């Protein structure tokens with residue numbers, strides 16, 4: 201099942217470009233003209249009145265795009281300063297450069313020439329693209345430092361061609377050497393080509409790119425002709441994509457979430473057909489977390505949801521929807537007894553559980569061999585007992601935030617945090633894939649750039665940089681409950697985690713700032729309506 205927008209690594213992008221060029225069907229210079237024309241077109245949309253532009257052209261094909269942009273803007277009345285370096289003779293970039301030189305001069309790409317640009321000039325960064333493999337050095341490093349200052353502190357508009365220079369497009373991390381620390385650019389607009397790259401969506405990428413647009417340069421036939429199945433998707437693009445590749449997700453959702461005839465369900469369906477989720481929470485004072493999870497589970501469309509709390513608090517007056525069933529789960533034995541009910545189809549352990557209780561209940565929860573979500577304290581209990589990692593049931597989702605991930609997978613986390621000295625740098629996607637394969641479970645590493653990885657290597661990225669208000673106490677508990685509800689409803693495990701992540705963020709997007717976690721489950725019916733369910 202494929203949906204979302206495919207993310208291409210830089211190596212995959214290069215392979216697709218080569219396939220197009222090698223067949224002679226799409227010469228490199230034509231691709232470069234299309235890339236340059238796409239950027240020039242978006243510059244004109246953003247600034248309809250011709251003004252002044254400073255185009256910074258690097259040594260490779262990214263620089264070649266820059267010369268095309270210069271030529272096309274000059275044609276429609278823009279005033280230009282073009283700064284460039286030597287190009288490899290005979291390259292497409294060399295040809296693009298010569299065509300520009302028939303119109304105007306090229307000044308050296310140095311700090312001194314950059315400083316002479318008029319203050320009202322927009323700047324176009326065509327220095328490095330996906331070919332950057334080591335940290336920028338010497339004169340270019342100095343120039344990028346100044347450009348970083350202009351974009352971050354002087355509000356200089358910057359248009360990045362493919363990506364802001366210095367960013368590793370496989371990880372979204374700035375490449376930095378020992379002597380030249382990274383100079384983070386903050387572009388106004390980034391125009392990427394054909395498909396998003398990991399660097400557009402992860403880590404420092406989104407803040408560096410500003411508004412992201414993915415432009416069509418006619419590579420779709422070669423992208424689709426590949427024999428290997430795609431395994432990396434952006435599941436909710438916050439960027440306009442040139443074609444409608446994101447569309448299928450809308451058609452998959454009704455099938456997965458809808459109930460009744462229209463969704464292909466038998467007409468005699470009853471609540472047990474939609475699953476029974478068990479959410480196990482903790483002691484008084486912390487029981488809110490499990491209550492939030494249970495609310496989300498029942499709003500996921502699960503047929504029944506049971507909230508299991510310790511003996512001492514289930515009797516203390518009810519809170520939350522009356523639709524929830526309450527059970528006393530005082531210890532592992534009580535959990536074991538409850539789990540003999542074969543109608544329970546998924547389990548969530550962790551939110552508000554407390555570490556001791558989570559550690560006490562976790563072996564029993566794992567032994568049930570049910571689809572399950574382990575969150576919060578259950579993850580800490582797992583981190584303290586690394587032997588248990590090998591005993592996780594088949595359909596298991598771990599939902600760590602960065603701190604929990606570091607406790608669970610300290611070596612992987614250290615690799616992810618080591619300074620990025622060369623590309624492709626170790627990314628959140630690499631880390632999650634490694635973790636998922638290590639524990640044979642789906643791992644959802646939460647954050648503004650959530651990555652969901654399956655043990656078979658499939659991975660989905662969800663970008664939530666546009667909704668910082670989702671980072672609010674209890675929102676992770678809601679996510680855990682929502683995923684549990686979807687698992688109870690028999691969604692495959694990667695889909696349950698990914699779609700849970702998507703619906704959760706979509707609810708936050710609908711609500712806007714001021715959101716508290718309690719609002720999220722109540723917004724789910726509106727989210728389903730927006731998806732046409």
Ligand SMILES: NC(=O)C1=CN([C@@H]2O[C@H](COP(=O)(O)OP(=O)(O)OC[C@H]3O[C@@H](n4cnc5c(N)ncnc54)[C@H](O)[C@@H]3O)[C@@H](O)[C@H]2O)[C@@H](O)CC1
Nearest residue numbers: 228231232235260261262328329330331333334335336362
């Ligand atoms: N025909 C193609 O392959 C197309 C490429 N396009 C553009 O080309 C870009 C990729 O081009 P390239 O692969 O030439 O690479 P880039 O233009 O991104 O830059 C890499 C160039 O700089 C050198 N380099 C790498 N790191 C360096 C460093 N730290 N200091 C100094 N030099 C360094 C590399 O050896 C290479 O020559 C894309 O981002 C896109 O903008 C587009 O024109 C579409 C078509």
Ligand SMILES: Nc1ncnc2c1ncn2[C@@H]1O[C@H](COP(=O)(O)OP(=O)(O)O)[C@@H](O)[C@H]1O
Nearest residue numbers: 601646647648664668670671673674675676677
């Ligand atoms: N900066 C951010 N922007 C958008 N979403 C975020 C950001 N940081 C975290 N999130 C999301 O918010 C939720 C927080 O979960 P978690 O850290 O478990 O919080 P809690 O334990 O308080 O429930 C996750 O879904 C995560 O992906």
Ligand SMILES: [K+]
Nearest residue numbers: 325328361363
């Ligand atoms: K660039």
